Amino acid sequence: MTTTDSIPLVCASLGERELAAVAEVFASGWPAGQGPRGKALEAGLKERYGAGDAVAVSNCGAALHLAMLGFEVGPGDEVIVADYTFPAPAHAVRYVGARPVFADVRADTGTVDPAAVAALVTERTVGIIAVDVLGLPADYAELQAIADRHGLFLVEDAACGVGATYRGREAGSLAEVACLSFHGRKGATSGEGGALITADPALGAKARQLSSFGIGSIYDMGQVIGLPVPEFTEIGYNFKLSDIAAAILQVQLTRVEELMERRNAVAARYAELFADEELLTVPHVPADRTHAWQSYLVTLDARVDRGAVATDLRAQGIGCLHGTWASHLQPAFDAQQVCPVSADLFRRNLGIPMHAELSEDQVERVARAVRTAVTAHARPLGRAA
Structure with a gap:
């Protein structure tokens, strides 16, 4: 039971500016996902991280799942994942029927040990998911060298990393795909939320479509004269981030x-x-x-x-x-x-x-x-x- 002088483990820094942004969304009539505020947030993320694309989604776990789909990971594949972390990376690998292979970490930082990663590569390995553990970036230069040597993808799980840097580069821009979290304890938060940041616009477009049941933005379709009827050409997911959350994050990213x-x-x-x-x-x-x-x-x-x-x-x-x-x-x-x-x-x-x-x-x-x-x-x- 808490008391008035309790000191909470975490506390989100949300205030009047965030409330005002939410009020604007209420007045707009479009609180759902992939609307004007979501698009503006994606544009801001793309600019912040110097990315080819940025896709706002419901949480970092969804972003990791979409990353595995984007790299066409499937049964029979192995993905090396950092062991000391909330196990979302391993979940994402399992979602697509592949096998997560856990790599041990550095004793001093808790980040994945590149030597451990290198020792785990087999002919079945298709990629690596590194983690910015608790907010500290991993050894991306060494990890990228391993990935390049073996033809593997490298994903940065930057769930905890917003605001951190590695060799002068911001966490979220340290691999070809990065996955962010906007959970309540993160450096920028909307309570829940996430984003997939990618250097490859094609991967971003695929992730955006899969995040909305495999069709395009309903908001965009509503702006077209006539009655466009979308077709579901592949099985997708409901991973959209609401415009309410996107509006909050637009403020948070400035802070x-x-x-x-x-x-x-x-x-x-x-x-x-x-x-x-x-x-x-x-x-x-x-x-x-x-x-x-x-x-x-x-x-x-x-x-x-x-x-x-x-x-x-x-x-x-x-x-x-x-x-x-x-x-x-x-x-x-x-x-x-x-x-x-x-x-x-x-x-x-x-x-x-x-x-x-x-x-x-x-x-x-x-x-x-x-x-x-x-x-x-x-x-x-x-x-x-």
Whole structure:
């Protein structure tokens, strides 16, 4: 049960400008998908990411699914996916009847290890899905080199990456196809939503048609004199993003830098407050990239009882969670694989409050509570688990 002084794990930064944009959509008479605001959002995304096309969809999972369809992945194919993440990439591969092959991750960043990817390539491998884990871009130069060497596609799952950079390039533009999320905890949000960003206009056109049951925009058809009757020439999906959500996102995308500045300040302050804490490690950000800080995860010493720490924090009204998933361990995939680094991070990472609405006092309160809890719930050195 929350209290008035609770500190939530996440909090969307939505305000009067977003409300005004929604009111405009209500007045327009077209709240559904692929209307004027959706088209304007797609144009803005295309420009922001220097893309061949951008397709607004209902969520990042839909974008990943459309990417697999666009690359014509199917039964008998294998796609190498980053293991330490929300397992949407593996779901997308399974949606099209292919096999996800899980690649272990770097211990310092949690992003997919290019050496692990290279070791998994077989004659059945058709592509790679890398992930900007929790907002930190992967090693795209090395990954692209592997993809080029073997003739594979590379997809950037940038669900958490809006606002991050890699070697001066913005997350969302780091591979031939990128998939974005606009979920409530992301750097730009409409509550739910997503986008497929692609260098290939033909792939974008195919994704847009498949996202609307295999036909074109009903809004566009309504602007034509006469009575055009669309034909369903292939089986598609209902992955459209509403114009209500698109209007919110048009505002949010103008605020990414503002909100990132605050998230960066929160992350920097956490790093200061935890600098001398031996029972946890703060996130590592390599010098060639920046973090979007969708989440802030500390890695607990193996002696610390994470569940007990979480119980203490939640009792004080401080939001927390386990972090993200070691996908290969999830029963849905029956992976029969071992990714030891990912599994270790899955056991030891703890997510603490991270969003642009945190005050300085709240950040300090969280840090004090975490330090107290990890000390209270750590086994003495040399004592068996």
